Amino acid sequence: MTLSVTLPFDLGFWAIAWLAVAFPVAAFIRGYTGFGFGALIVTAGAVVMNPLPLVAVAIFSDLAMTAQIWRSLRRDIDWRTVLVLFAGAAPALPLALWALTALSEDVARAVVAGFVMLLALALLMGWTLSRPAGTALRLGTGVFSGMANAGGLGGLPVVVLLSAQGTRPRRFRATLLAYFIFLGAWTLPVLWWNGLVTRDTLIVTALALPLFLVGNWLGSKRFMASEPTDFRRLVNLLLVLLASVGLVRALW
Numbered sequence: 001m002t003l004s005v006t007l008p009f010d011l012g013f014w015a016i017a018w019l020a021v022a023f024p025v026a027a028f029i030r031g032y033t034g035f036g037f038g039a040l041i042v043t044a045g046a047v048v049m050n051p052l053p054l055v056a057v058a059i060f061s062d063l064a065m066t067a068q069i070w071r072s073l074r075r076d077i078d079w080r081t082v083l084v085l086f087a088g089a090a091p092a093l094p095l096a097l098w099a100l101t102a103l104s105e106d107v108a109r110a111v112v113a114g115f116v117m118l119l120a121l122a123l124l125m126g127w128t129l130s131r132p133a134g135t136a137l138r139l140g141t142g143v144f145s146g147m148a149n150a151g152g153l154g155g156l157p158v159v160v161l162l163s164a165q166g167t168r169p170r171r172f173r174a175t176l177l178a179y180f181i182f183l184g185a186w187t188l189p190v191l192w193w194n195g196l197v198t199r200d201t202l203i204v205t206a207l208a209l210p211l212f213l214v215g216n217w218l219g220s221k222r223f224m225a226s227e228p229t230d231f232r233r234l235v236n237l238l239l240v241l242l243a244s245v246g247l248v249r250a251l252w
Helices: 013-033 037-046 053-068 070-076 079-101 105-124 135-151 155-164 169-193 199-225 229-251
Strands: none
Touching: 013 037, 013 053, 013 199, 037 053, 037 105, 037 155, 037 229, 053 070, 053 135, 053 169, 053 199, 070 169, 079 135, 079 169, 105 135, 105 155, 105 229, 135 155, 135 169, 155 169
């Protein structure tokens, strides 16, 4: 008698093993730097599967991890920036998701990986602003972020903006994570409407959440000991590497 087990998202053993390593690493980086979680989850997923089903997993988990460290964030949040960014993101997201879900798996992989590489390279180049961003630039960044979050990458445009204007690390991290609450809460029902929140989504989230919470806690403890200015560069290099692997798999 042969026992057949169907794994979530029809993943094989090696794909599960790869994600089991990638998930806690992404959570640690998220706890330490405040960004990179969704991008790392999606780009790591693109190596072994269509990454779009992992977007909801990343968002559910990100909301849980923000709740885990919320008390340490509250005093440093720039609420005006959060609300202006979200005002731009909200209308852009549904249109971008509709376009992305119409693509084939390989094309979706290539689009996600190419977008990650573009923004990671922008961060590595160290683009800077001569003065703090005004309302128009923040609103435009929000539109770009909303479009990007169709692929789970909505944080990266905001990271580029906050880095470019020299936001101090604690405000950078707190503002970014507060923005993710608004963006995630809006993205989940849009994903559900497009069939990207399923039983498998909930199973993978439930199984992976302990790994995420431990990794996030360790990263947050590390942040309290040392601010991650240099570490962000390593994260961006990792994003470029993962995006390159994703592009190769999509194109060949």
